[in-house]
Amino acid sequence: xxxxxxxxxxxxxAARTSPTLREHSLAQTVRRQADGLVAETGLDxxxxxxxxxxxxxxxxxxxxxxxxxxAIANVRKHAANAxxxxxxxxxxxxxxxxxVRDDGEGFAHDGTESGYGLAGMRARDAEIDGTLxxxxxxxxxxxxxxxxxxxxxxxxxxxx
Numbered sequence: 098x099x100x101x102x103x104x105x106x107x108x109x110x111a112a113r114t115s116p117t118l119r120e121h122s123l124a125q126t127v128r129r130q131a132d133g134l135v136a137e138t139g140l141d142x143x144x145x146x147x148x149x150x151x152x153x154x155x156x157x158x159x160x161x162x163x164x165x166x167x168a169i170a171n172v173r174k175h176a177a178n179a180x181x182x183x184x185x186x187x188x189x190x191x192x193x194x195x196x197v198r199d200d201g202e203g204f205a206h207d208g209t210e211s212g213y214g215l216a217g218m219r220a221r222d223a224e225i226d227g228t229l230x231x232x233x234x235x236x237x238x239x240x241x242x243x244x245x246x247x248x249x250x251x252x253x254x255x256x257x
Contacts, residue, residue, distance in 0.1 A: 118158045164243040168218075178202055195243045198241075
């Protein structure tokens, strides 16, 4: 894992994108993240893709991958007593949506972020006109939904 993470970090520096996304689709990459959660925790993690997967602008793919990684890390750290996690990627004609939902303890969410994880997700989403929605209540689990433009409306850097 450490070697793979180091290679990925080097790839980001070199190409401003995830080496994993250069070699695999978003769905394959997110499934690997979900499989890691299963291996570490034993949770029942269900991963699905709705709609027809298509290539995405680099920025959209990176934002969705980072959101999946952060949301899965949050399940690992904070979803005490969770039994199931759903990870859903939905492709519609104009957008791509990532939903990570757990049935853990949840938390009182007032729309503000006290840590770096959700705030970082929100900042990355905003850079490409995406949206982040967090729905959580004590005793009812947490759902994190990221929605990004899935077409060329996102301007790619000239050297991407």
